[in-house]
Amino acid sequence: MIKHSISLTPNQHGLWFVVNRGRIWVNAARQIPQGMLSALTLSAEPEQICRLGELAGQDAYLLVNHDHIADENDWVSPRDLLSEGEQIFYLAARAVQVALFLQTHRFCGQCGSAMSLVSWELAALCNKCGHRCYPRIAPCVLVGIIKDKQILLARSSRHRKGFFSILAGFVESAETLEQAAAREVKEEVGVEITNLRYVGSQPWPFPHSLMAGFIADYAGGDIVCQPQEIEEAHWFDLASLPEVPPRQTLSGQIIHQLQQIAGK
Template identity: 45%
Template structure:
């Protein structure tokens, strides 16, 4: 009997779903990446030259997250990140030899020099900054809409998460913060990040935006908020908690 698995099919940063935004169940292939054993969930790259089945379409994960449960969003995140890892480690980073996947671990192994390459996670900090009864929101220069979000950035080598929060805030909007406190985290497969959410309070300084990153940044009242990030994102969760006065 052919074994079927729930399959996250990926192509050019998009996932294959039907008209109801459900992912397909397909027979397992030897080059699938196992995402979960029970129940069986796999991930697979869709060949660019292969046609899409009727009633199915490719949709970006950003569009799907607001319509999916947190469990399904986390499954999709894991699937995409594992595919990204396998695709980016087909050759040894030390000697250039073709790698093979370990039979029981998420590990691409070099048969020549024995280097093992495991999935990598890039830690990022994202911070909701408050000043009394106001919140700091910023608009990226890359956005074409009017959405404002939170200050975020990658953790650099040799620094703590709290140092990254303070540095990113100072770099992007020119202010100093205090009382930095961890709140929550979220896997973020764009392409393979772990978002670590913090709350901090304004300490000193005037807003001066980093012009190659930020188009605008302001402190907003609850009743004058601009468009905020989509539901399902950690940014949305933190901002909504502040709006509802449940930010701990």
């Protein structure tokens, strides 16, 4: 089993991201707890501890806890923390992703021996065969497609009726981000795009994605939804949109940016 990367004293001060099965523990004020480690009311000792970074000069730590969750209301997903600010969300995303890495790399995938954490970087090392593993990151592209003052939005089979977003898909092996964007759009809705422009990126810990956002112009083709993937897709006026992702998400930021462009 993976050993602790660090050990802390009960008087250690920090910002504490306690993770259990992809959920993060929050205090009575619905915030990430901070202060002394001894002040945390955990019913069991954390199985792994890692330093995540810092916020406002305060060290942030991951505590992996596998105890039974007595009250689900005390636990939130990283997405629930988007409203707390970008830096809190990024640390929460990192905490959940690192916890998953620790859970899935307790033993070597090459020889089956126990793994240990490397002290100078975030990696798991097999001391028997030397196999080294790093946290997995799965790149994903988001594409906001515009035609005049309209945007192409789709609803996947996983989303409730009335909720639409821009198109998204995972990058395949030996594929560039640009190639993935064009392929995913063609596969999911059957249209061609051109003039692809990079907007930005955002980590998305569900469970370990990194989203790269683009804007593209419509180049041709009729909407044909991919079976089992896209329930419906339409062109919407940017001045009159259905329910879309919030502004804190990268997809919401792309939609808002296109609205600003259309309004000029």
